[in-house]
Amino acid sequence: MSAQSKQSPQPVQPSASDAATSTVDAVMSAAPVIPVIVVNDADRAVPLAQALVRGGITSLEITLRTPAGLEAIRTVAAEVPQARVGAGTVLSPADVEACAEVGATFLVSPGTTPALLDAMVASGLAVLPGVSGPAELMSVLERGLTRAKLFPASVVGGPAMLRALGGPFPDVRFCPTGGVSPSNARDYLSLGNVACVGGSWLTPRDAVEAGDWDHIEELARRAAALRP
Helix, strand or coil: CCHHHHCCCCCCCCCCCHHHHHHHHHHHHCCCEEEEECCCCHHHHHHHHHHHHHCCCCEEEEECCCCCHHHHHHHHHHHCCCCEEEEECCCCHHHHHHHHHCCCCEEECCCCCHHHHHHHHHCCCEEECEECCHHHHHHHHHCCCCEEEECCCCCCCHHHHHHHHHCCCCCCEECCECCCCCCCHHHHHCCCCECCEEECCCCCHHHHHHCCHHHHHHHHHHHHCCCC
């Protein structure tokens, strides 16, 4: 038996479906900004989401950074049909399964590992895997994914990094997150390979805790007008 015949077959990696790609494009094109939302009280999630939707922001990333995250996703998915609610800070295959069970439409991770990428793609949901440079991005492309989150954007080179990535990876569209603010969002959004940005400034903690939904609606309205 030849050495070649003794080799074990290589595992087949999951590849993104056309439906999932279409969904993530809809998520990214809905508005210039995807808010990165940290919810400490799940009871506030629905009025918070409704305020963002009224302001024109309909793709919402609710992070798993607090114990209330999953329940917040569940309630917004059930009670705010105008919104596409996704899960952020997805770190493991177990997180992927839990987010799918509560009705998340899309998944966002801060970085990637082979196991996490495979689980995200296998879920059939729209995904925005986090990358910080070319190596991670090439792993993402191997799964048939051409949409990614650049994180932490301001630390890994900001607009200059995105311009550099545009040469070897012309088909990839990004959502830069991390250090993005109203003062620099247009610098990112003006780039041809940036579909939207992610930011936490739309849901300041003091406004959420005070239930100041009018203020959050106004922040959302300003964010929705950021497209160059």
